[in-house]
Amino acid sequence: MEKFDFTEHSHRRYNPLTGEWILVSPHRTKRPWQGKVEKDNQEKRPEYDPKCYLCPGNERAGGVSNPNYESTYVFKNDFSALIPDVPGGEFSDGELFYAKSEQGLCKVICFSPRHDLTIPEMKTENIKNVIDVWQNEYKELGRLDFVNYVQIFENKGDIMGCSNPHPHGQIWSQNAVPTEPAKEQEKQKAYFDKHGRTLLSDYLTRELELKERILVENDHFVALIPFWATWPFEAMILSKRAASDISQLTEDEKMAFADCYKKLTVMYDNLFETSFPYSAGLHQAPTDGQEHPEWHLHMHFYPPLLRSATVKKFMVGYEMMANPQRDITAEQSADRLRNLPDTHYKLND
Amino acid sequence: MEKFDFTEHSHRRYNPLTGEWILVSPHRTKRPWQGKVEKDNQEKRPEYDPKCYLCPGNERAGGVSNPNYESTYVFKNDFSALIPDVPGGEFSDGELFYAKSEQGLCKVICFSPRHDLTIPEMKTENIKNVIDVWQNEYKELGRLDFVNYVQIFENKGDIMGCSNPHPHGQIWSQNAVPTEPAKEQEKQKAYFDKHGRTLLSDYLTRELELKERILVENDHFVALIPFWATWPFEAMILSKRAASDISQLTEDEKMAFADCYKKLTVMYDNLFETSFPYSAGLHQAPTDGQEHPEWHLHMHFYPPLLRSATVKKFMVGYEMMANPQRDITAEQSADRLRNLPDTHYKLND
Numbered sequence: 001m002e003k004f005d006f007t008e009h010s011h012r013r014y015n016p017l018t019g020e021w022i023l024v025s026p027h028r029t030k031r032p033w034q035g036k037v038e039k040d041n042q043e044k045r046p047e048y049d050p051k052c053y054l055c056p057g058n059e060r061a062g063g064v065s066n067p068n069y070e071s072t073y074v075f076k077n078d079f080s081a082l083i084p085d086v087p088g089g090e091f092s093d094g095e096l097f098y099a100k101s102e103q104g105l106c107k108v109i110c111f112s113p114r115h116d117l118t119i120p121e122m123k124t125e126n127i128k129n130v131i132d133v134w135q136n137e138y139k140e141l142g143r144l145d146f147v148n149y150v151q152i153f154e155n156k157g158d159i160m161g162c163s164n165p166h167p168h169g170q171i172w173s174q175n176a177v178p179t180e181p182a183k184e185q186e187k188q189k190a191y192f193d194k195h196g197r198t199l200l201s202d203y204l205t206r207e208l209e210l211k212e213r214i215l216v217e218n219d220h221f222v223a224l225i226p227f228w229a230t231w232p233f234e235a236m237i238l239s240k241r242a243a244s245d246i247s248q249l250t251e252d253e254k255m256a257f258a259d260c261y262k263k264l265t266v267m268y269d270n271l272f273e274t275s276f277p278y279s280a281g282l283h284q285a286p287t288d289g290q291e292h293p294e295w296h297l298h299m300h301f302y303p304p305l306l307r308s309a310t311v312k313k314f315m316v317g318y319e320m321m322a323n324p325q326r327d328i329t330a331e332q333s334a335d336r337l338r339n340l341p342d343t344h345y346k347l348n349d
Numbered sequence: 350m351e352k353f354d355f356t357e358h359s360h361r362r363y364n365p366l367t368g369e370w371i372l373v374s375p376h377r378t379k380r381p382w383q384g385k386v387e388k389d390n391q392e393k394r395p396e397y398d399p400k401c402y403l404c405p406g407n408e409r410a411g412g413v414s415n416p417n418y419e420s421t422y423v424f425k426n427d428f429s430a431l432i433p434d435v436p437g438g439e440f441s442d443g444e445l446f447y448a449k450s451e452q453g454l455c456k457v458i459c460f461s462p463r464h465d466l467t468i469p470e471m472k473t474e475n476i477k478n479v480i481d482v483w484q485n486e487y488k489e490l491g492r493l494d495f496v497n498y499v500q501i502f503e504n505k506g507d508i509m510g511c512s513n514p515h516p517h518g519q520i521w522s523q524n525a526v527p528t529e530p531a532k533e534q535e536k537q538k539a540y541f542d543k544h545g546r547t548l549l550s551d552y553l554t555r556e557l558e559l560k561e562r563i564l565v566e567n568d569h570f571v572a573l574i575p576f577w578a579t580w581p582f583e584a585m586i587l588s589k590r591a592a593s594d595i596s597q598l599t600e601d602e603k604m605a606f607a608d609c610y611k612k613l614t615v616m617y618d619n620l621f622e623t624s625f626p627y628s629a630g631l632h633q634a635p636t637d638g639q640e641h642p643e644w645h646l647h648m649h650f651y652p653p654l655l656r657s658a659t660v661k662k663f664m665v666g667y668e669m670m671a672n673p674q675r676d677i678t679a680e681q682s683a684d685r686l687r688n689l690p691d692t693h694y695k696l697n698d
């Protein structure tokens with residue numbers, strides 16, 4: 001009988017960061033699509049939009065006005081899902097009903113005063129300003145005694161639930177360590193205890209030898225498609241040094257992070273010549289006052305598009321009930337992204 | 350200080366079936382929505398569509414024609430993600446790169462010959478035919494020696510990745526037990542070993558006393574909003590008797606299941622007077638030849654709509670990186686659904 005070859009045959013891949021699996025069906029890339037087609041929102045935006053509540057000087061919900069900021073701007077989310085002012089306590093009724101009150105603080109970060117830009121269109125030094133803010137907020141929020149975990153993320157594009165195209169991200173900080181980082185912590189801890197090195201250092205060493213899934217590499221950071229990627233063009237940015245959180249990054253390292261962030265998102269935009277939607281977020285050590293040598297700072301990118309600016313991958317029935325599924329392999333995705341021009345497609349007009 | 354009250358204060362709820370958490374922010378239901386608005390696909394469909402590849406007598410991909418079926422119709426998926434003909438084997442490179450070949454078989458089930466119907470518009474006895482097919486397929490597929498798990502599911506509506514409005518569902522059967530049922534198995538096993546009863550029997554007993562989250566109850570089945578629901582109107586149908594899988598259901602029980610399925614989906618359609626999209630799926634014992642007294646058959650419904658036929662909940666940045674989040678509580682959702690008229694809104698025209 002034929003030998004198993006994962007470029008051709010259905011298989012499952014194991015995600016060592018979470019302990020979960022994905023199903024890969026490489027033979028199925030020829031499936032026709034007759035379903036939902038998204039709108040491709042390519043209309044040109046003005047540099048300043050008087051009706052945008054994130055633009056400098058404009059009024060937000062509740063009557064507050066933004067300052068005339070010139071670089072980045074952070075403020076408390078006007079519709080925070082987590083607030084500090086929640087009485088402690090829990091509710092339980094046997095072992096099957098359990099709830100616990102949760103304190104937190106949510107912020108919004110405008111990446112740039114310019115309404116018409118996105119990360120791939122910003123200058124690397126301006127992206128570094130965003131990373132400076134992340135570093136600062138991680139430290140400041142992490143110091144609050146009711147904050148044990150700081151989740152920094154960006155929803156980009158209306159199909160990713162982003163309600164305003166002005167370039168911005170969010171930070172939700174809270175008492176508990178949420179489910180996803182808790183899974184990664186458990187796996188990273190077990191690995192570190194066994195090997196004395198972080199799981200992601202050993203993983204990165206091998207990826208840098210293989211070169212099959214690497215997208216961008218500079219002195220301090222790498223962008224790659226993880227072996228266990230679930231979204232069609234899912235990627236990860238990670239630090240070469242095993243920094244457990246963003247507070248440890250030097251100026252040079254932050255610049256290198258910005259460089260990877262820009263280069264990856266330019267690839268994304270160039271893939272279908274559209275402003276590529278995604279949710280992205282940092283995973284790093286909890287701010288619980290403990291040492292976390294097992295943690296290795298990284299940023300996940302989960303982009304939904306599958307084969308054009310208007311056809312996305314649906315993570316629905318099978319994926320929700322069983323586990324995520326993809327057709328194109330991680331290696332094929334890496335190949336496609338890597339072979340795109342370096343210059344943002346809009347600059348070629 | 351004020352006392353913690355989960356109808357008002359931010360909190361996390363624990364899901365004892367998976368061991369994961371969700372964040373609930375009841376204070377935030379007043380948030381305005383300026384983001385993406387979906388199309389409400391309310392156009393009337395014909396009973397038979399000559400261009401639909403699922404209608405009786407029509408041609409499918411690859412030139413096969415459907416028979417002139419009069420009740421339900423099952424066939425092998427023309428674009429199966431899982432196929433039987435895959436060489437066994439695995440790939441590994443240290444402990445961080447691991448893939449395993451996966452065999453399986455995928456089927457499609459047309460629920461009715463009528464192109465214009467959906468489950469809530471079908472007669473209960475015709476819904477029972479669908480459940481008969483599920484029972485039969487679970488047994489038949491489960492008997493194949495390369496099948497250890499049978500995932501029955503339905504994607505309804507184009508926003509749930511459904512590419513054809515003809516009422517249909519799918520079955521993906523495979524070698525491995527996927528991630529989600531594996532989590533539920535672990536938790537159900539631990540509970541059963543400790544108490545000698547299934548986790549869901551004890552859960553259901555308490556829910557039937559509390560009555561707060563019950564939507565439908567008949568002699569053999571119940572539909573409810575789980576205490577730990579993540580989607581705004583997420584629901585679960587479960588058997589009163591601790592049947593570990595659908596093969597064990599009697600004729601009366603299948604009729605009772607169909608009754609719950611219909612009544613729940615009529616509530617759903619009536620909520621926003623639209624054909625309510627969702628992904629739904631059965632969770633039940635693996636077909637691995639072992640006894641599974643810990644398993645308790647149930648069906649999950651994950652509907653995306655939030656506050657109208659066109660505004661959905663996005664499970665994006667925070668939810669993907671941290672854990673799911675909702676605003677409206679499970680109890681508020683149950684209240685709203687329970688207080689809707691019993692008759693399908695289309696029958697009131």
Ligand SMILES: O=P(O)(O)O[C@H]1O[C@H](CO)[C@@H](O)[C@H](O)[C@H]1O
Pocket residue numbers: 035313314315316317318319325504510511512
């Ligand atoms: O098989 P279908 O209906 O074409 O495809 C749909 O359901 C599948 C199973 O949930 C998903 O993998 C696909 O992304 C979705 O579009």
Ligand SMILES: O=P(O)(O)O[C@H]1O[C@H](CO)[C@@H](O)[C@H](O)[C@H]1O
Pocket residue numbers: 155161162163384662663664665666667668674
């Ligand atoms: O806070 P926003 O941008 O209004 O909301 C968006 O991001 C949040 C965090 O991922 C999600 O909970 C919302 O569903 C989404 O629409």
